[in-house]
Amino acid sequence: GAGVSQTPSNKVTEKGKYVELRCDPISGHTALYWYRQSLGQGPEFLIYFQGTGAADDSGLPNDRFFAVRPEGSVSTLKIQRTERGDSAVYLCASSTGGHSYEQYFGPGTRLTVT
Amino acid sequence: SQQGEEDPQALSIQEGENATMNCSYKTSINNLQWYRQNSGRGLVHLILIRSNEREKHSGRLRVTLDTSKKSSSLLITASRAADTASYFCATVLGYSSASKIIFGSGTRLSIRP
Numbered sequence: 703g704a705g706v707s708q709t710p711s712n713k714v715t716e717k718g719k720y721v722e723l724r725c726d727p728i729s730g731h732t733a734l735y736w737y738r739q740s741l742g743q744g745p746e747f748l749i750y751f752q753g754t755g756a757a758d759d760s761g762l763p764n765d766r767f768f769a770v771r772p773e774g775s776v777s778t779l780k781i782q783r784t785e786r787g788d789s790a791v792y793l794c795a796s797s798t799g800g801h802s803y804e805q806y807f808g809p810g811t812r813l814t815v816t
Numbered sequence: 817s818q819q820g821e822e823d824p825q826a827l828s829i830q831e832g833e834n835a836t837m838n839c840s841y842k843t844s845i846n847n848l849q850w851y852r853q854n855s856g857r858g859l860v861h862l863i864l865i866r867s868n869e870r871e872k873h874s875g876r877l878r879v880t881l882d883t884s885k886k887s888s889s890l891l892i893t894a895s896r897a898a899d900t901a902s903y904f905c906a907t908v909l910g911y912s913s914a915s916k917i918i919f920g921s922g923t924r925l926s927i928r929p
Contacts, residue, residue: 706858735917737919742921742922743921743922744904744906744919744920744921744922745859745904745919746919747916747917747918747919750917758916760916793858793859795858795859800915801846801847801908801915801916801917802846802847802864802866802908802915803864804849804861804864805849805859805861806861807851807858807859807860808858809857809858810858
């Protein structure tokens with residue numbers, strides 16, 4: 703079956719604009735994660751969904767960041783009023799359960815804010 | 817501050833040699849996971865080791881966990897050029913819905929032909 707997919711693969715936007723990043727998890731995976739990765743660093747946890755609800759959103763850096771998963775499958779990460787510091791690769795992962803299960807990562811969306 | 821820190825930050829070895837990477841953490845964990853990331857790609861899960869386990873094997877990979885020292889090691893035996901990648905440990909703290917997962921900053925492994 704298909705793995706985790708993310709769209710777009712690259713996004714260039716101007717400072718102050720709004721962006722949406724999409725994640726299609728593996729079918730049937732109840733858990734979905736968003737991470738942000740800067741060059742030379744490990745993934746930084748942003749938010750974790752179990753089904754439709756955000757079980758842990760403690761990693762979202764501020765209220766400009768928001769994520770939804772309305773039907774428990776596809777998720778969208780939304781960033782308002784983008785800043786240059788938001789530039790990073792945004793990774794999505796899904797798993798069959800919570801943190802004690804292996805995560806399957808997508809290829810990421812590279813966001814560049816100019 | 818990071819929960820899990822890998823060392824070394826970078827490692828270069830000859831093909832065929834063994835590679836050892838270490839991960840240290842600060843607080844008690846539920847489990848610890850190792851992932852590999854090839855340049856420009858997503859992460860791939862390698863091994864999960866639970867807090868009550870001491871060693872796990874998968875092919876050429878061997879992971880140990882020492883909870884008294886709060887450290888884990890990943891050993892890759894008989895390295896190949898395709899093993900060139902960054903390797904990350906992820907520590908899982910707590911249980912059920914209150915658990916947290918934290919990735920370290922990784923070890924960049926280069927295999928020289």
